[in-house]
Amino acid sequence: MQFTQSQGLLQAETQPNLFLPPGYDIFWSAVVLVVIGVFFYKFLLPRINGVLDERAAKIEGGLALAEQAQEDAEAARAERQEALAEARREAAHIREDANAQAAQIVAEAREQAKAEATRLVETANRQIEAERRAAVVSLRGEIGGLATELASRIVGEALADDARQSRVIDRFLDELDASTGAEDLAGSTRSANQEA
Amino acid sequence: MCPRERILSAAALLPLVAAADDSAEFVAPGIEEFFPDMIFGQPDGWFAFDRLMLVRLVVVVVLLLLLWLGARRITLVPGRGQAVIELLVDFVRVQIAETIMGKEKAKPFLPMLTTIFVTILAMNLASVIPGLNIGGTARIGLPLLMALWVFLTYLAAGARTQGLGKYLRNELFPPGIPWPMYLIITPIEIAQVFVIRPATLALRLTVAMVAGHLMLVLAFAATHFLIFEASAAMAAFAPVTLLGGFFITVLEIFISALQAFIFTILSAVYLNFAVEEAH
Numbered sequence: 001m002q003f004t005q006s007q008g009l010l011q012a013e014t015q016p017n018l019f020l021p022p023g024y025d026i027f028w029s030a031v032v033l034v035v036i037g038v039f040f041y042k043f044l045l046p047r048i049n050g051v052l053d054e055r056a057a058k059i060e061g062g063l064a065l066a067e068q069a070q071e072d073a074e075a076a077r078a079e080r081q082e083a084l085a086e087a088r089r090e091a092a093h094i095r096e097d098a099n100a101q102a103a104q105i106v107a108e109a110r111e112q113a114k115a116e117a118t119r120l121v122e123t124a125n126r127q128i129e130a131e132r133r134a135a136v137v138s139l140r141g142e143i144g145g146l147a148t149e150l151a152s153r154i155v156g157e158a159l160a161d162d163a164r165q166s167r168v169i170d171r172f173l174d175e176l177d178a179s180t181g182a183e184d185l186a187g188s189t190r191s192a193n194q195e196a
Numbered sequence: 197m198c199p200r201e202r203i204l205s206a207a208a209l210l211p212l213v214a215a216a217d218d219s220a221e222f223v224a225p226g227i228e229e230f231f232p233d234m235i236f237g238q239p240d241g242w243f244a245f246d247r248l249m250l251v252r253l254v255v256v257v258v259l260l261l262l263l264w265l266g267a268r269r270i271t272l273v274p275g276r277g278q279a280v281i282e283l284l285v286d287f288v289r290v291q292i293a294e295t296i297m298g299k300e301k302a303k304p305f306l307p308m309l310t311t312i313f314v315t316i317l318a319m320n321l322a323s324v325i326p327g328l329n330i331g332g333t334a335r336i337g338l339p340l341l342m343a344l345w346v347f348l349t350y351l352a353a354g355a356r357t358q359g360l361g362k363y364l365r366n367e368l369f370p371p372g373i374p375w376p377m378y379l380i381i382t383p384i385e386i387a388q389v390f391v392i393r394p395a396t397l398a399l400r401l402t403v404a405m406v407a408g409h410l411m412l413v414l415a416f417a418a419t420h421f422l423i424f425e426a427s428a429a430m431a432a433f434a435p436v437t438l439l440g441g442f443f444i445t446v447l448e449i450f451i452s453a454l455q456a457f458i459f460t461i462l463s464a465v466y467l468n469f470a471v472e473e474a475h
Contacts, residue, residue: 018227018406019402021335022239022240024237024241024242024245025337025338027242028245028253029335029337029338029340029341030341032255033338035256036315041307045285045310047267048270051272051282
């Protein structure tokens with residue numbers, strides 16, 4: 001009963017219907033929708049989306065930049081370490097080289113000194129030998145002369161006794177000493193005398 | 197149709213009123229709330245203009261003014277107004293369109309979905325703004341137009357991405373079903389695609405706003421009646437209805453946002469049916 005009364009109420013007077021739009025409702029709705037739509041499509045959304053995209057791009061760019069910077073720093077660090085290691089290796093190498101070179105120089109110098117010393121000794125020896133030979137030659141000549149003189153004296157004087165003979169010899173030797181002044185020559189003269 | 201009957205019908209909604217004495221009659225708000233007197237034009241004409249149409253235009257002007265003020269000097273680092281607008285636009289994009297359709301497929305429909313969402317939200321909120329006091333969506337015209345826009349868009353999108361024939365075949369003859377089932381399913385799907393989807397979009401929104409407005413008017417009208425027109429004893433009940441009015445106002449704000457969200461997310465779902473590959 002109540003229901004039919006409400007129904008009757010709804011259809012009273014102007015009989016409006018909620019779900020069947022009158023023409024003017026559609027018209028003004030269209031006006032509203034078109035105005036808002038144009039505003040959104042032409043003005044608001046392009047601007048907002050533009051700035052949103054720009055911001056997103058900027059943030060992404062910033063992130064990429066930071067990442068790039070970090071990568072660069074990492075690379076630089078690695079490079080620096082590599083360079084350091086390289087320098088260390090090179091220094092060690094140079095040190096080793098220097099050591100080897102020094103050892104070689106020392107060895108060479110030693111070798112050279114030794115060779116020089118040997119050469120000097122040899123030269124000296126040769127000189128000594130030569131001088132000795134020269135002395136022997138000159139001695140031989142002198143001793144020959146002396147022996148001849150001694151013999152002539154011995155023959156020229158009458159050798160009466162041993163005492164005289166020995167005196168003669170002594171005198172000869174003294175003369176010999178006086179003429180040469182060298183003891184070793186006296187020795188050799190003595191031996192030569194004995195031979196004679 | 198006499199006043200006595202009106203009281204009876206109101207009494208069903210508001211038992212308190214039944215106890216009102218004979219000195220005043222409480223007239224419960226009814227359907228005529230949504231058909232106010234014409235401001236100009238013939239009631240049957242195309243350009244007739246009543247208070248509800250005025251509310252719509254006021255909402256449009258205020259909405260566009262606010263958005264223009266917020267977006268006029270747009271900067272990379274947003275000011276407060278721009279941040280709110282961005283929040284709104286981003287909400288539709290991320291929470292509605294991209295959630296339902298995915299980033300790439302949602303892109304062409306973002307302007308439409310955003311426009312619809314913001315329009316419905318603004319029109320709905322007019323129902324709790326003093327001075328306007330009625331939602332621009334409480335008359336079927338605007339929701340119906342938006343539903344038609346969505347309807348035509350999903351047909352066009354389906355035709356463009358799959359070809360109209362393939363799209364309709366997928367929709368009306370869902371694959372993977374034994375063929376006798378099509379006898380039942382196909383008529384349902386036809387009604388679904390061509391009538392039910394757009395009609396429910398429009399009706400759900402309109403009915404929600406009509407109901408919300410009726411509850412609000414009822415609460416405030418009852419409060420007014422109890423304080424000023426009913427007997428002094430009845431005034432004691434006024435705080436109850438006033439409190440009810442507060443509650444319904446808050447609820448109406450929530451419903452305003454919820455209905456905008458539902459309309460937009462369902463539009464995205466229907467569009468997704470159209471643009472996704474065979475399902």
